[in-house]
Amino acid sequence: MAVGAIRPGGRTARVRAAVLKAAGDALVEHGFDRLDLADVARRAEVGKTTVYRRWGTAAGLVTDLLADMAEQSLPRADTGSLIGDLRANARLVQRTLVDSRQGALFRAVIVAATCDLRAADALHRFYAVRIAEWAPCVEQAVRRGELPPDTDAAEVIRAVSAPLYYRLLVSGDPIDEAMADRAAEAAAAAAHAGVFTQTSGPD
Amino acid sequence: MAVGAIRPGGRTARVRAAVLKAAGDALVEHGFDRLDLADVARRAEVGKTTVYRRWGTAAGLVTDLLADMAEQSLPRADTGSLIGDLRANARLVQRTLVDSRQGALFRAVIVAATCDLRAADALHRFYAVRIAEWAPCVEQAVRRGELPPDTDAAEVIRAVSAPLYYRLLVSGDPIDEAMADRAAEAAAAAAHAGVFTQTSGPD
């Protein structure tokens, strides 16, 4: 049985909150690779034994942090048009990745996911939830007749985020609002052209 | 002056080749976070002092490995049509990322880039070269009249790769040939729609 599952109230919850906060701070300052659990314990004003007992490794700590982040997701937009909704989504992601704290945090959890299977699971579930949250934008557009009937909604949402994450992690090119808008427009154009229909693309 | 710059021949070159090979093997097996320089030295049958002296850190070693990988880049395709060239590019990237050795290696260098500024520089230059290699496909399509005159060629190429890397690093969704084709088609559709023109998108 996991530590903290039997008496989850009071001190246990306070310790968890303090440690996750401290872990976030440490990740933003040093990044995942230099995350020192003893340092996290010091910041949280908690015994380092506690951190090692409850979370074990840096990856375990990040996994729990991600579970915590997953609970506060922002609601999707509903502007009335596909391009409006996709732009809203792209700009939300853009602002998140550019924000110095949030951006560093996302880089850290993505790195953690490449190092640890549980962290990877948590990350994939995190994004599955986010994508599912925004998919109705596309489904509404289908119902309005803006898009082909069997358009894969999740695929369209993924297509909006992909260029932003590609720049963050791979190419290092700047991530500004104009490029977020282009990402939204590109996804919309491809969806209109029927590229994201579930059976097959147009011939 | 860097070690190995004064007598770059013979033993120095042999040691570098052996160490980079061993580093690649170790990265594929354990990933960047568990890269142990002493282990690399053992695999390369080289003194661990040598590895620490010449490369210093895991990030430094990966940076050099990336410089080595940059030298063998595959030539771009020339199928005669934009969609053909983009599909070839998407499938090349797809095969690379799915390949157990290459995929692990790319994940590792991307992780290294998030930890170390020099590694990040090396990675960004690596992708800038790859993108520049494939940009002429788009420029030819412009000349053929397939695309608007002021299409940003690099942006189109990036749009092809982005969904593949997004799945590799972020969402964890499968990366098969069909999805590579969709990525190519989506980029082509957006480019046709004028989303990637340098002045501004269509109104």
Added chain:
DNA sequence: CCGCTAAGGGAACTGGGGTTTCGTTAGCGC
């Protein structure tokens, strides 16, 4: 082929990240 010294290698050393031990605090059922 000789000498200078760049580069490599074995071995001992060290510091701090992670573990173990055991005593203390406080959540929660009654």
Added chain:
DNA sequence: GCGCTAACGAAACCCCAGTTCCCTTAGCGG
């Protein structure tokens, strides 16, 4: 509010990644 024990925490401990020391090998200019 009482008692049981889950959970926390201080300190001693251990192990190994990374460093230092110093000797050996071999590239390369002459």
